[in-house]
Amino acid sequence: MTILLQTPERQPIRCAVTASSPDSDVQAAHTRAARNTCRNGVTSSSPDGDMRVLHRSLRLRTVQSAVIACAVVVGATACGRSLGTPPSTTGPLEIKVAAASDLRPAFEELGEKFRQRSGINVVFSFGSSGQLREQILNGAPFDLFASANVEFVDEVIGAGRGIAETKADYALGRIVLWTPAGVAPPARIEDLTDARFGRIAIANPEHAPYGLAAQQALHAAGIYAAVAPKLVYGENIADTFRIAQSGNAEVAIVALSLAVAFGGDYMLVPADLHQPLEQALVVTSRGPSGERARKFASFISSPEGREVMTRYGFVVPDEPAPEQVRQ
Numbered sequence: 001m002t003i004l005l006q007t008p009e010r011q012p013i014r015c016a017v018t019a020s021s022p023d024s025d026v027q028a029a030h031t032r033a034a035r036n037t038c039r040n041g042v043t044s045s046s047p048d049g050d051m052r053v054l055h056r057s058l059r060l061r062t063v064q065s066a067v068i069a070c071a072v073v074v075g076a077t078a079c080g081r082s083l084g085t086p087p088s089t090t091g092p093l094e095i096k097v098a099a100a101s102d103l104r105p106a107f108e109e110l111g112e113k114f115r116q117r118s119g120i121n122v123v124f125s126f127g128s129s130g131q132l133r134e135q136i137l138n139g140a141p142f143d144l145f146a147s148a149n150v151e152f153v154d155e156v157i158g159a160g161r162g163i164a165e166t167k168a169d170y171a172l173g174r175i176v177l178w179t180p181a182g183v184a185p186p187a188r189i190e191d192l193t194d195a196r197f198g199r200i201a202i203a204n205p206e207h208a209p210y211g212l213a214a215q216q217a218l219h220a221a222g223i224y225a226a227v228a229p230k231l232v233y234g235e236n237i238a239d240t241f242r243i244a245q246s247g248n249a250e251v252a253i254v255a256l257s258l259a260v261a262f263g264g265d266y267m268l269v270p271a272d273l274h275q276p277l278e279q280a281l282v283v284t285s286r287g288p289s290g291e292r293a294r295k296f297a298s299f300i301s302s303p304e305g306r307e308v309m310t311r312y313g314f315v316v317p318d319e320p321a322p323e324q325v326r327q
Helices: 022-034 047-079 101-118 129-137 150-158 189-193 209-220 224-230 237-245 256-262 287-300 303-311
Strands: 002-006 012-016 094-100 121-127 144-147 168-173 175-179 200-203 231-234 251-255 265-268 277-283
Touching (some): 101 121, 101 237, 101 256, 101 287, 101 303, 121 129, 129 144, 129 150, 144 150, 144 287, 168 209, 168 287, 175 209, 175 237, 189 224, 200 237, 209 224, 209 251, 224 231, 256 265, 277 287, 287 303
Parallel strands (some): 094 121, 200 231, 200 251
Antiparallel strands (some): 002 012, 144 277, 175 251, 175 265
């Protein structure tokens, strides 16, 4: 480090900061005085001049020592750690999970349980499975994709964005007719033709598996043409639920998991009215993040994970499908 100072005669002196002892400074100054030469470019042929050189040199060394001491203290304080300790290069462990909107209540609970047991934080991005698939195909940095439709998982694997060996079916979804407070639910799906159901909310069937299942059920019940003018569309199944919850629709065809999580009256739609909502997941990254994602996938399929999924109305592999009506 170089410091630019001025002598009492206002002459600039450029000094390199080095560490030395006061005794060596005095000895060097006397030597320089004897030789009538100053390393700082100031010369004198008189004893007074030599002493001025000595005093000036001592002042410079004092300033240099102070600068060095200050740098050490400030550096140690700013870093907030002992000298010689390398800075921390590791942050909190986490994985990024793209998950279908119907999974929010169950997965948020599973994510917290997993964090408590593993120390790994799960960062979720919920949305329609079709839109999440597009994000992954376009390079979005997710570590795990949990879809409400197994075909979307297959597309991700086929495009080289998912690790085929990690594909796993984790649940079977169900749809219900859900009504907000003050609106009695229909007794059967054909009742949606009643005038009291002026607006019927479903998720966009183009990219939301639950919306496609709702559309299939309406066709299978033979009422699609009659209710089509009353349909309003949500971007995903959670958005669809909010439409009815806010009073902008008298009824919504939504995931059973959301009805269980948020309450209200609902009727389970018969499973034979639509294609099975086979939900699957796949790990979409490699390395340490991929290994952590595999651990979370295993946790979902563990007995503890299955209990949570079942509690939110999902049918887990090897479990019978519920056929109940709740009012």
